[in-house]
Amino acid sequence: MKKRVQSSGSIQALGIFLLSRWHRYRPVMSMWFLTVLSAFLTQAAECGQGDDSEMKRRPQGILTGMPFMAHVSSRSFVDDAGHRIYLAKPPARVVSLAPSITEMLFSLGLDDQIVGVTDFCDYPDAAKSKARVGYSNPSTEALIALRPELVLAPKDFLRPDLQTKLDQLKIPLFVLDAQTLEDILLQIQTLGKMFEKTSAANEVTQRMRQRIVEIRRKVETLPARRVLYVLNSRPLIAVGPGSFIHPMIGLAGGVNIAARAGVAYPKLSMETVLKEDPEVLIFPSETVPRSEQQQWLRWDSLSAVKLRRFHEVSSSLLNRPGPRIIEGLEQLARAIHPETFGSGEGAVHP
């Protein structure tokens, strides 16, 4: 048994090593057989992981969880990866590993407690003056040097080696993974409890909920429009189920024409687009320039082109599952139903 765990551990390490490199080298590698190899290793690693985490979690629970306390104490929290952490008091030093998390913390008024943010945390302005630790590949050294009492991380870019290191150093890591709007509200509440800012959290979530209800009420009576969200034109990349933007399109009163694609960010074929005939084209304003939007005029059989319904929304708002997501939702609703929400900004006239 012991031997088996060991060997799966080394396979896992190799797999993780290859995968972590692979993820970044992928665009320039032409030797695709590595894909197959790394896929095989992931599987091997995943098999191994099952054994390992089982082994690890038990002693961990004893060390940090105080299992009998867990159900009693209100100071123990379970994150979106299923790990339970126990915080005796509100952490005085916290590092955020995602812009959305940074925004949540600031919305709760935790300006002083935030000691580290990512390279892409640009809202609010105060975030820009905080120490930076990278983003998809955060520097472990920089992170540890900040002496955090809590690290808040998104699930997407979380590297297992970082997790292991923080475990070793007894720095609690809390993973946030929002799949829906409701998750965001819940996370803000959790953070509020963690930092003993419950009233601030209540205020923030209540305000958000109110605006959601308003939008929902308006959209309910409107016909759902066919929408294509263009993440990238060359090649054409859209958003599909599994991405955060996909359900938002539904909430804003639209139907995502890429709904049948099985991937979160599918490379969509132009044939599908022509067949599904979107009525509204939405471009993230930061990444798809106007000139690229103009290229769409070529497809003049599309309703969106005939009606000149091109709209820009801020992708940094829609991509960040934080408190400002509501503004993104409003922009989206305005783009899909300008006659109800008032066209205002975001309408582009190519």
Next chain:
Amino acid sequence: MKPPPARVQSDSCAGALSGKACRAYPTGGLVAQGAILTNSRWIATLGILSLAAIVVSLLCLHFGTQPIPYSEILRVFVDAMSRKEIDGGASDITRTILLQVRLPRMLLGFLIGCSLATVGVALQALLRNPLADPYVLGVSSGAALGAAVGVLFGAGTTFLAETALPACGFAGGLLALVIVYRMAAHYEQLPIHSLLLAGVILNAIFSAVIMFITSVLEPNRSYGMMAWLMGTLTAPTYGGLVGLVVYLSIGLFLLFSQMRTLNVLALGEESARTLGIDTEQTKRFIFVLTALLTGAVVSVSGMIGFIGMVVPHAVRLVTGADHRLLLPASALVGGTFLMGADTIARTLISPAEIPVGIITALAGGPFFVYLLIWRKDRLA
């Protein structure tokens, strides 16, 4: 650029066309032995391959997100020829899909496959290395780097958007070419080994810079760039297609004019020199030509791997090593292969697409491994 070297008299390279020449070629046993090229064999082989290309292209037009029946295809083409307006509605969409998406994309795929395979043949003969392909000179990663830098500095936001990225890619490819050339041509001669080495090393450097750029780019933007780099065909406008056709066909024509010279070069430089070829100048000419072709292809479609390496080998197995047949046959097979691969790429998990580079590599990867194993056997 200097004019192409004088042609070799076909008499003087008669040996290059016989089985003896084939055995001299370093790929050895991969080559069909002893087949002497005759007019009828030339016509028959190319005829069969053209027929295959036509059949595959018909399949490509048929399959897609939804198959379009052949009767419908015929009707659309007839209507398009006679410029009759078709009634709107569903058939209008079919027409747009067929004429604006599938057809131009298919043609683009054929053209790019042709170029990659032809360049592969030329490089394998020139470098006398069975593993050489258009990517070996570092031109492809140079082009990719150019495009990456373009994205980094927001080339997409200029008024040239559509052409800015390919232009950056092309500039990067040219830069790589100049560097490799300078590195390798430090002395009077252009030694083949330095050329290969220079290309490989440059590849490594450029790849590192690309990785650096993807790691600092905002995730949203780097995602789009990666998707582009993985090799994709997007339906071009007919204007863009015509431009590409003109450019590539000039390049291909010049390369085809070197068929006989390639035959002699494949024998080895010594033999080529005794046969009266200015090897340095010939190498330089072919080298520059392949780099220009590769740069253009990469800048349009990203990195589509393995066609340049695999197709020439596969074709050589059937036709033998005579470049007068190998070159046009590889072009046809390469074009057909990419055309077919792209159809699979856009049909398999429809409505989403797979980068076509994955399909070509999945076909090419096993062949590459086979090559390695086979070579080991030969050496033992």
